[in-house]
Amino acid sequence: MSPDTGMKPQPIALIVVFNGNGEILLLKRPDDVHCCGLWSFPGGKVEASETPLDAARRELLEETGLTGDNWHLQGEHRHTYPDRTLHFYLFGCDCRMPNVLNSMEAHAWVPADKLYEYPMPEANRTLLACMVHKLHDGPLHNT
DSSP states (O other): OTTSSSOOOOOEEEEEEEESSSSSEEOOOTTTTTTTTTTTOOOOEEOSSHHHHHHHHHHHHHHOOOEEEEEEEEEEEEEEEETTEEEEEEEEEEEEOGGGGGOSSOEEEEEEGGGGGGGOHHHHHHHHHHHHHHHHSSOOOOO
């Protein structure tokens, strides 16, 4: 249980998807969800019957029609909003066929050094800092 909300943290799988040009996929959150109108990594809730990695693969396919290769857990982070606590699992993967992207939401392929220019949920900012740190320390993903 989270001491801040009294609720069990909701596990969330997020994916840093790299295309062949070193760009990262961002999706604009729909108007009817938490943190609407902001940019985020693809991903969503981990269902009770799946692992975080299974959820990441499912969410990427559902939200974008894409599949990934070279999946790696890049880090975890817990964030408390006033109404909920979320436990994020941040995965990285390579997308060999980004041209098949099929998303209902606005999307952008963004160079890593430009990600901070996109308004994101507060929790994603912390994850972004973790990802950038890993990029500076060495490869975030295998190619």
